[in-house]
Amino acid sequence: xxxxxxxxxxxxxxxxxxxxxxxxxxxxxxxxxxxxxxxxxxxxxxxxxxxxxxxxxxxxxxxxxxxxxxxxxxxxxxxxxxxxxxxxxxxxxxxxxxxxxxxxxxxxxxxxxxxxxxxxxxxxxxxxxxxxxxxxxxxxxxxxxxxxxxxxxxxxxxxxxxxxxxxxxxx
Numbered sequence: 001x002x003x004x005x006x007x008x009x010x011x012x013x014x015x016x017x018x019x020x021x022x023x024x025x026x027x028x029x030x031x032x033x034x035x036x037x038x039x040x041x042x043x044x045x046x047x048x049x050x051x052x053x054x055x056x057x058x059x060x061x062x063x064x065x066x067x068x069x070x071x072x073x074x075x076x077x078x079x080x081x082x083x084x085x086x087x088x089x090x091x092x093x094x095x096x097x098x099x100x101x102x103x104x105x106x107x108x109x110x111x112x113x114x115x116x117x118x119x120x121x122x123x124x125x126x127x128x129x130x131x132x133x134x135x136x137x138x139x140x141x142x143x144x145x146x147x148x149x150x151x152x153x154x155x156x157x158x159x160x161x162x163x164x165x166x167x168x169x170x171x
Contacts, residue, residue, distance in 0.1 A: 004171075011170030015163030022159020029144070029152035031071065032102050036141035038072035039111075043134035046118070050126050057119035058084050075100050079115055089120055110136070 042064050049060050061080035065073040075096050082092035097103075097112035117129045 007170045008167075011167040014166040014170070018159045018163035018166060022156040022163075025155040025159070026148075026152040028102060029148040029155075033141060033144040033148045034070050035072045035100075035102060036137050036144050038068070038070055039114075040134055040137035040141050042072065042076065043114075043130050043137055047127060047130035047134065050123070050130065054123075071100065071102065075111075089116055089118075107140075 045064050046060065049063070058080050061076050065077045065080070078099070079092055079096040082096065083089065087095075093112045093115035096115060097108045100108055100111060103111060114133050117126075117133075119126070
């Protein structure tokens with residue numbers, strides 16, 4: 001009798017662990033989507049602020065990141081603080097992109113290229129770069145949103161099924 005209860009408890013714990021792993025995978029895909037949604041919003045904000053108000057880059061980054069949560073806002077805060085601390089744009093962009101979690105290697109390179117382009121060109125070029133980046137981030141957001149729904153949901157459902165199977169096998 002007590003071994004049956006122990007097996008049931010062990011199956012329940014393993015089932016919960018499996019469900020939690022599925023939830024973590026689903027959150028990973030959702031975080032990627034959120035990163036690109038925030039990046040798209042920043043590129044639009046950059047275009048409007050540079051075009052209309054000619055706001056300096058550190059102030060622009062602080063204005064955007066103020067009150068925002070998420071990895072993109074945190075990476076922008078870090079990038080802004082590195083620039084304010086005297087780090088070169090190239091080094092600050094590379095280090096900030098490398099510290100970004102959830103992005104693939106090629107995506108980190110694209111993000112670093114975007115960061116390097118901030119504030120480093122003449123006015124018209126800066127506006128064109130902001131528009132190009134907004135379009136690129138919008139495309140990436142659409143892809144990651146689809147992946148979040150399709151793959152995140154699939155992995156979560158699979159983990160729940162594995163959890164149920166573990167409970168049934170051990171019970």
